[in-house]
Structure formats: C-alpha cells, structure tokens
Amino acid sequence: MVAKPAAGGGRWADVEPRRLRRWLDGFYSRHDGAEEDGLKLSAANGDTAELLPPPGVTDVADIDGLLTALAVPRRLGFLLARRNAVAVGVADGDELVSSKVDTFYVQGRTAAGGWSQQRYARRRENQAAGAARDAADIAARILLPYADSLAALVCGGDRATVDEILLDKRLAPLLPLRHDRLLDVPEPRHAVLVEALTTAQAVRIHLVP
Incomplete structure (x- = not known):
C-alpha cells in the first residue's frame, strides 16, 4: 500500500484490488468495527475511509458492489x-x-x-x-x-x-x-x-x- 498526503487533510492510500478485502478487514479490526455509508467507512473515534473506484469501474453504490466490480477485467x-x-x-x-x-x-x-x-x-x-x-x-x-x-x-x-x-x-x-x-x-x-x-x-x- 502506498500512502501520500492529501490536499485539505488526511492522506491517500492506493490499494491493489487483490489486497482490498484484507485492507478492509484490517480497518474494521483496528477500529473495532465501522459503519458503512455507500463507499465511506466511519469509525467511532472519528476516523474515516472513503473508497474511490478505479478508472472503468462505474455505478457502484457500496463496498460489496465495488468488490464485485473489481473482479471483472476491464x-x-x-x-x-x-x-x-x-x-x-x-x-x-x-x-x-x-x-x-x-x-x-x-x-x-x-x-x-x-x-x-x-x-x-x-x-x-x-x-x-x-x-x-x-x-x-x-x-x-x-x-x-x-x-x-x-x-x-x-x-x-x-x-x-x-x-x-x-x-x-x-x-x-x-x-x-x-x-x-x-x-x-x-x-x-x-x-x-x-x-x-x-x-x-x-x-x-x-x-x-
């Protein structure tokens, strides 16, 4: 995973599709769970993670939809x-x-x-x-x-x-x-x-x- 500072605060992390499930599991584990709102995760301590679909992946409304779409070659x-x-x-x-x-x-x-x-x-x-x-x-x-x-x-x-x-x-x-x-x-x-x-x-x- 590559992480870089984001303009306006926070940081960007680039995660390979094959590693995304493991990354999500790690986020949930570190924060003792999290709430999902579309493609955004929110933890009780205020930490958030918003996922942006890669080029060519469109019309995904939630994380399950994103994981499904990523499995299709583009x-x-x-x-x-x-x-x-x-x-x-x-x-x-x-x-x-x-x-x-x-x-x-x-x-x-x-x-x-x-x-x-x-x-x-x-x-x-x-x-x-x-x-x-x-x-x-x-x-x-x-x-x-x-x-x-x-x-x-x-x-x-x-x-x-x-x-x-x-x-x-x-x-x-x-x-x-x-x-x-x-x-x-x-x-x-x-x-x-x-x-x-x-x-x-x-x-x-x-x-x-």
Whole structure:
C-alpha cells in the first residue's frame, strides 16, 4: 500500500484490488468495527475511509458492489505524456495488448536575452507543437481501434501536454472516456507504462486522519 498526503487533510492510500478485502478487514479490526455509508467507512473515534473506484469501474453504490466490480477485467487505454516523450497503450486487465513509446526533441530554455531569447522561444514552441502532433498520431493509431471497447482512458504526466494532444479532432471519441485522475509519472518509457497499469487499477482511499 502506498500512502501520500492529501490536499485539505488526511492522506491517500492506493490499494491493489487483490489486497482490498484484507485492507478492509484490517480497518474494521483496528477500529473495532465501522459503519458503512455507500463507499465511506466511519469509525467511532472519528476516523474515516472513503473508497474511490478505479478508472472503468462505474455505478457502484457500496463496498460489496465495488468488490464485485473489481473482479471483472476491464480494458483501459493509457496516454502518458511529457514535453519530450509519449507512451500510449491498451491493457486488458494486467496485460498490455498494444503500445507505442516515442521521444521527441524539444529544445530547453536558454539564458540568452533579447531577440535571441524570442527566437529560441518560438523555435521551442514550434518543436513542442510538432511533438504534440506526432503524439496525437500515435494515440490515434493505438487507441482509436479500441475506442468502442475501452472502459476508460487513463492519462498521466504533464497535464498541459496531455490536453494539447487530446485537442486533435481525431481523438474526440476518447474524450468522454477520460478519467479525472492524472497519474504522476516520470518521462514516459515502456517500464513507466507497465507500472501505470498497476497504479491505475488500484483503489484510492482517502483516510482521515
């Protein structure tokens, strides 16, 4: 289980689906039981745990429904992007069935001033725009053949870069599938994409305190 501070208080815990029952048993045991209200657990001492279904798991009203839904494999699309790289994939459950990773040259910032700085900035913007177009080509090639069967599109990396890629009109069918969570990933590589499969399928739990 991975736990990180949550904005506004408490912390986030990511629990793999296969470990969720054991985690729930531990919460009940540590708190001498707890009340369930939908996907939220409340203990007598004020501690709470709210479970957020992972991408592709919808229409679950309670914890029993969540556990049932998690047992059904889902097909997820992935778009991980930063300024210099993109990783796109489709996964059936834990298996990556299609993927493509690529890198792009986007010039870094320069310390030059005046006209030179403006020239370098324009060049960098043009390179970034070209990289976004190339990334959109990859996303269209990998994701669109599966668009009708995807349970969700999981994005990660730099939000501005991901948003720019998804502005491509060809990718419009994917927009309703985009999950709210943006995965925090390093520069996309194949290993990063594989790790994202596990991260995306975890159940996020907001723990207070």
